[in-house]
Amino acid sequence: MKKLELFDKHQQDLAKWAKVLSHPARIAILQYLASCNTCISGDISDHLPLSRTTVSQHLKELKEIGLIKGEVEGLKMRYCLDDKAIEALNQIFSDFVTSIQPQNKECC
Amino acid sequence: MKKLELFDKHQQDLAKWAKVLSHPARIAILQYLASCNTCISGDISDHLPLSRTTVSQHLKELKEIGLIKGEVEGLKMRYCLDDKAIEALNQIFSDFVTSIQPQNKECC
DNA sequence: GTTTTATGACGCAAACATACGACATTGTAT
DNA sequence: ATACAATGTCGTATGTTTGCGTCATAAAAC
Numbered sequence: 001m002k003k004l005e006l007f008d009k010h011q012q013d014l015a016k017w018a019k020v021l022s023h024p025a026r027i028a029i030l031q032y033l034a035s036c037n038t039c040i041s042g043d044i045s046d047h048l049p050l051s052r053t054t055v056s057q058h059l060k061e062l063k064e065i066g067l068i069k070g071e072v073e074g075l076k077m078r079y080c081l082d083d084k085a086i087e088a089l090n091q092i093f094s095d096f097v098t099s100i101q102p103q104n105k106e107c108c
Numbered sequence: 109m110k111k112l113e114l115f116d117k118h119q120q121d122l123a124k125w126a127k128v129l130s131h132p133a134r135i136a137i138l139q140y141l142a143s144c145n146t147c148i149s150g151d152i153s154d155h156l157p158l159s160r161t162t163v164s165q166h167l168k169e170l171k172e173i174g175l176i177k178g179e180v181e182g183l184k185m186r187y188c189l190d191d192k193a194i195e196a197l198n199q200i201f202s203d204f205v206t207s208i209q210p211q212n213k214e215c216c
Numbered sequence: 217g218t219t220t221t222a223t224g225a226c227g228c229a230a231a232c233a234t235a236c237g238a239c240a241t242t243g244t245a246t
Numbered sequence: 247a248t249a250c251a252a253t254g255t256c257g258t259a260t261g262t263t264t265g266c267g268t269c270a271t272a273a274a275a276c
Contacts, residue, residue: 006157007132011139018129023264024115027122027204034208042222049114054265056224075222075273081208090205096135097198100142100189131234150253162235164254183243183252 020065039080147188
């Protein structure tokens with residue numbers, strides 16, 4: 001019942017990026033990280049209406065796809081956005097949107 | 109266990125768009141619709157490695173969020189992309205990407 | 217050295233998504 | 247009218263995601 005692999009690599013890739021953005025908590029985390037210029041660690045959880053454990057899991061997903069990086073700082077953890085990845089994300093999505101612009105306007 | 113509504117309307121919105129794009133089949137459908145300038149109906153299923161029923165469900169989701177429109181044509185169904193929605197999608201995603209550009213480069 | 221603190225990993229339950237066969241509906245062809 | 251075709255809906259099985267409590271670990275404070 002896992003048919004994902006039957007599709008194009010490109011399509012799978014885009015789907016993966018989209019999936020990471022498909023939960024408001026993860027979007028909120030990214031925006032929070034962008035806003036706090038001190039790149040604060042797990043008081044990210046304090047800013048979200050979710051338990052620390054749950055936020056930790058979302059952070060993990062963001063890290064796995066590379067959108068954020070985390071560096072240990074004593075007991076605490078300092079997360080921050082990865083510029084490069086955000087640029088890549090931008091590229092992938094704008095390429096996709098371009099790819100689905102209808103080329104033939106009289107079609108419908 | 110449904111905490112989605114605890115987030116910002118904007119965040120929820122973006123998440124919804126992203127969710128629709130989070131499956132390769134739906135991406136494939138959009139790209140197929142963009143490529144076939146005749147906006148053909150359910151032989152979309154013939155182009156995908158999934159059953160007709162499953163494709164029908166994906167089409168429904170795309171239609172619900174407004175990315176595609178369907179018009180009855182006798183027994184057949186003619187689906188096509190909705191330009192306006194694609195433009196909106198573009199806007200939403202590029203706004204988001206802009207919103208997470210780190211403003212303070214020395215941060216990390 | 218013991219306690220406190222911040223964090224991640226593990227395991228579970230509820231909710232949701234995916235995939236599909238069987239059926240219903242509606243339009244066309246005979 | 248009857249048969250056939252294209253499509254959507256329903257029910258269901260299986261897989262995945264979300265959310266969280268509990269535990270383990272490791273740095274810091276005492």
